[in-house]
Amino acid sequence: MRGRLAAGLLCLALLAGPARADHDEDEHITDEMPYTLRPDEWRIGLWKLERGFGAGPVDFQLGTYTWPYLLWLADLHLVNVYGKATVWRRGPWSSTLGTGLVYLRIDGDPDDPSEARFTIIPVEGYLGYRLGPRLTFAGGLVYTRVGVDGFYQPDDDDAFLRGAVAVDNLQIPITMEWRWSRVTAFVLQARFLAFQDTAGDGHGHYDIDDATMVDVVASGESNALEPVESFALTTDFVWSWSHVNLRLGLSYGNVTIPMVNFVSPAKIVFPNLDLYVRF
Amino acid sequence: MIRIFVFLFSLVAAAGCLSDLPDRPKPPDMAALVDAYANPTADLDQAAADQLAASLRARLDLAGALDNLEGLIDEVLAPSLEEDGGGAARRRDGTSSVTLEGDGFARIQHICRGWEAEPVIDEDESGRLSLTATFSDAGLDPVIWGELDECEELIADHQVFFDGEINLWIGENLTASHFGDSPILFQLVAEMEVDGENWVDADFDIEVCPNGAADCTPGSLEIKIDLGEENLVFYLAPGRTEGGFRAANGDWPCSFEGSDAVCTSGGESVSLTGILP
Numbered sequence: 001m002r003g004r005l006a007a008g009l010l011c012l013a014l015l016a017g018p019a020r021a022d023h024d025e026d027e028h029i030t031d032e033m034p035y036t037l038r039p040d041e042w043r044i045g046l047w048k049l050e051r052g053f054g055a056g057p058v059d060f061q062l063g064t065y066t067w068p069y070l071l072w073l074a075d076l077h078l079v080n081v082y083g084k085a086t087v088w089r090r091g092p093w094s095s096t097l098g099t100g101l102v103y104l105r106i107d108g109d110p111d112d113p114s115e116a117r118f119t120i121i122p123v124e125g126y127l128g129y130r131l132g133p134r135l136t137f138a139g140g141l142v143y144t145r146v147g148v149d150g151f152y153q154p155d156d157d158d159a160f161l162r163g164a165v166a167v168d169n170l171q172i173p174i175t176m177e178w179r180w181s182r183v184t185a186f187v188l189q190a191r192f193l194a195f196q197d198t199a200g201d202g203h204g205h206y207d208i209d210d211a212t213m214v215d216v217v218a219s220g221e222s223n224a225l226e227p228v229e230s231f232a233l234t235t236d237f238v239w240s241w242s243h244v245n246l247r248l249g250l251s252y253g254n255v256t257i258p259m260v261n262f263v264s265p266a267k268i269v270f271p272n273l274d275l276y277v278r279f
Numbered sequence: 280m281i282r283i284f285v286f287l288f289s290l291v292a293a294a295g296c297l298s299d300l301p302d303r304p305k306p307p308d309m310a311a312l313v314d315a316y317a318n319p320t321a322d323l324d325q326a327a328a329d330q331l332a333a334s335l336r337a338r339l340d341l342a343g344a345l346d347n348l349e350g351l352i353d354e355v356l357a358p359s360l361e362e363d364g365g366g367a368a369r370r371r372d373g374t375s376s377v378t379l380e381g382d383g384f385a386r387i388q389h390i391c392r393g394w395e396a397e398p399v400i401d402e403d404e405s406g407r408l409s410l411t412a413t414f415s416d417a418g419l420d421p422v423i424w425g426e427l428d429e430c431e432e433l434i435a436d437h438q439v440f441f442d443g444e445i446n447l448w449i450g451e452n453l454t455a456s457h458f459g460d461s462p463i464l465f466q467l468v469a470e471m472e473v474d475g476e477n478w479v480d481a482d483f484d485i486e487v488c489p490n491g492a493a494d495c496t497p498g499s500l501e502i503k504i505d506l507g508e509e510n511l512v513f514y515l516a517p518g519r520t521e522g523g524f525r526a527a528n529g530d531w532p533c534s535f536e537g538s539d540a541v542c543t544s545g546g547e548s549v550s551l552t553g554i555l556p
Contacts, residue, residue, distance in 0.1 A: 201383075211390040211400045217301060220381020220416070 027278075029185065029238055031247075032173050033138050034094040034128035036061040036086050037278070045245075045276025047258070060085035065259045071104070078104040080259060082122070092130040099123045102259055106150075116150035122261050136177040143170050144261035158213070163202025169263060170194040171256065185238045187249070191256065193230035193263050197221065230254040230263050236272050247274040303384050304411055306422035309448050312466055316486055316501060321509035323526035323542070328549040331504045335513055335554045336538075338502050341471075341478060342485050343435070343556055384413040391430040394438045406430035410445075419458065423447040427469055443469025461494040462486050462501070519555065 028035035030043075030050075036059045037043055037052025043063070050063030062083045071078045082100025089095070100122050108114035121144070128138035149164035175189040201219035208214055236249030249272040255264045321327060386409065392398035393405035410425035427441035448464035464486040471478045485502050488495035498517035503510050515522040523532035523542055531549070533542035538555040541548055 200381075211392065211398065213388050215386045215388075216383065217303075217385075218381045218383025218414075220383075 027240070028136075029177060029187065029240075030061070030084075031274075032126070032140065032175060032189070033136070033177065034086070034096045034126035034140075036084050036096060041278060043276050043278045046274055048276065058085050058087065065102075068102075068259065076104060076106055078102070080120075084124075093128070094130075095125065095127045097123075097125050112153070114150070114152045116148060119147040120260055121145050121147075134179045136175075138173075138175045138177070140173050140175075141170065142173065142261060144168065146260060146262060159204075159206050161202060161204045163200060165198065165200035167196065167198045167262065169196035169261065171261065171263070183239055183241060185240070187234070187236040187238055187247075189232075189234040189236075191232045191234070191253070193254065196230070196263055232256060234272060243277045243279050245274075245276050245278060247272060303382065303413060306411070306413060306420060307424050307444075307446055309422050309446055309464070309466065312484060312503075313448050313464065315503055315510050316464060316512055319503075319509075319511040319525050320527050321506040321511045322528040323511055323524050323531050323544070323549060324528075324547075325549045327506055327511070327526075328542070328551050331506060331511075332551045332554050335502065335504055335551070336556070338483065338485070338504070339515075339554065340556055341473070341483060342487075342500060342502065382415045384411055386411050387425075391432050393431050394433050396433075404431075406442075408441075408445075410447075419449060419453045421448055421451050421453070423449060427467075438472075438474050440472040441467070441469045443467065443471075445469065457493075459489045460492050462488050462492070 026038065030036055037050055039052050039054030039059060041052040043050040045066075047065055047067055048063050049066050050061050052059060052061045054060075060083060062081065064079075064081050068078045068080060080100065080102040082098060084096050084098030087095055087097050100120075102118070102120035104118040106116045106118075122142060123144075124140055124142040126138055126140035128136055130136045145166060145168040147164065147166045150162070152161040153159065171191055171193055173189055173191045175187060178186045178188070180186060199219070199221045202217070204214075204216045206214050206216075230253070232251050232253030232255070234249060234251040236247050239246045250269060251272055252269050253267050255266075255268060255270055256262070257264065389408040389410075390400050390402045391405040391408060393401070399405055406427070406429035408425065408427055408430050410423055412423045413420040424444070424446045427443055427445055430441045432439045432441070444467075446466040446468075448466075449458065450461050453461070464484065466484040468482055471483070485500055488497050488499045490497050496516055499515065501512050501514045503512055509527070511524055511526040513522070513524055519535050521532070522535060522540070523530060525531075529544045531542040531544040533540040533551075535555060538553045540551045540554055542551070543549075
């Protein structure tokens with residue numbers, strides 16, 4: 001498996017031809033940086049499908065994570081879309097604002113009214129500064145609200161549970177992009193979790209006996225899902241040819257689940273891989 | 280630019296809405312009644328004893344007819360607020376539960392059993408008892424309240440009919456696991472009939488110690504007796520082993536003989552005739 005992947009990557013690199021100036025003034029790494037695709041530019045990769053647009057002085061891009069659509073094979077209905085716009089650009093400065101929406105609905109069997117819906121809305125802003133042709137520094141604020149609501153009826157009687165949970169967090173990514181050559185860039189990122197709070201409410205209905213039933217309505221807040229001193233350090237290399245881009249690296253810390261932006265409690269070492277074409 | 284911020288703010292605000300659940304209801308204020316039980320304001324003397332004897336007998340009769348209301352606690356409230364980990368409303372068969380955590384409320388609906396020897400579960404025929412309990416992370420709030428809607432109950436072989444309101448004071452910050460450990464103050468503001476007889480004194484309150492309580496003697500009771508604008512409190516242990524009055528002028532323990540009592544305090548004594556059923 002690993003050999004096939006390596007061979008595939010090599011083929012793509014060769015197909016891309018000689019190195020040709022793709023870390024340049026106009027083309028930037030766009031992931032978690034204050035830049036967007038150029039108008040009419042496409043990006044198709046392992047994880048994302050994106051397109052750039054231009055509207056007067058504002059460049060913006062729309063995209064979607066592609067791999068979650070595999071969940072439709074398991075009858076899990078998920079859609080996601082996100083966008084990012086360059087809202088201010090002057091000299092070496094650039095800033096973007098972005099948002100998105102992920103919606104997942106899980107249904108029970110046809111004769112089971114149980115269901116769950118996930119709604120995830122991230123809102124993010126980035127500000128970057130190019131310190132000469134080789135160094136770019138960027139910082140951002142990424143706020144994400146994950147909402148889950150559902151209905152559960154355990155058996156055929158009247159008992160049921162209905163509830164909603166919201167997890168919101170704020171992350172602060174700080175990134176340095178160091179262009180070693182026109183093909184190779186080194187990206188160092190530190191990502192901090194400012195907070196991750198959980199709130200929920202619910203309604204349960206129970207039959208205590210044939211003559212007595214109880215409805216319980218409750219709400220609460222918790223920081224039980226907030227990892228202690230959460231952070232992640234990432235070191236990636238990004239190779240950018242005429243169309244093909246390969247990103248490889250390692251991270252250590254609390255994993256941020258892509259698209260959901262949920263921060264896991266455990267600190268681990270995890271690999272980073274992305275492969276995409278821009279045209 | 281402003282439009283972008285407004286749009287983003289709207290998205291986050293929309294995502295911030297949790298499910299559309301009813302608001303937490305507000306309990307009735309029982310502070311004055313609780314204070315009246317804790318701090319009696321009337322003095323006890325022979326004149327007061329003569330004045331209160333008939334009223335006390337009527338209330339003790341009613342307490343007996345209601346069997347100290349323990350059936351309500353044992354059959355309805357305790358199983359509905361049963362402890363399961365952090366406190367839960369749990370099904371009798373134990374198959375599942377809803378934890379009473381955070382901030383919220385529980386509504387208990389109970390179909391009254393009717394007057395037949397075997398309970399008849401028919402709301403139209405036997406009426407209904409509805410109770411609401413609010414809670415927070417600190418535990419159950421002190422007041423549980425509700426309505427008795429043409430409720431027919433068979434209590435200690437008495438046919439009892441209720442139609443009105445019922446309030447319970449269970450104490451401050453009581454966790455669900457300790458419900459029933461301490462005295463419960465019942466307040467009935469209801470039309471009430473016992474064995475077909477209309478009880479005129481339908482505004483009735485009594486503090487009882489439930490079966491299995493840890494913080495008081497199970498079966499003991501306290502009854503507030505009003506004397507004009509003031510009040511004193513009569514207390515009675517099960518089996519009449521102990522009893523007496525708490526009054527503004529001190530504690531008056533009583534000795535009982537038949538239905539009569541002699542109560543003493545500081546060398547003074549008062550006698551009451553026919554107060555015990």
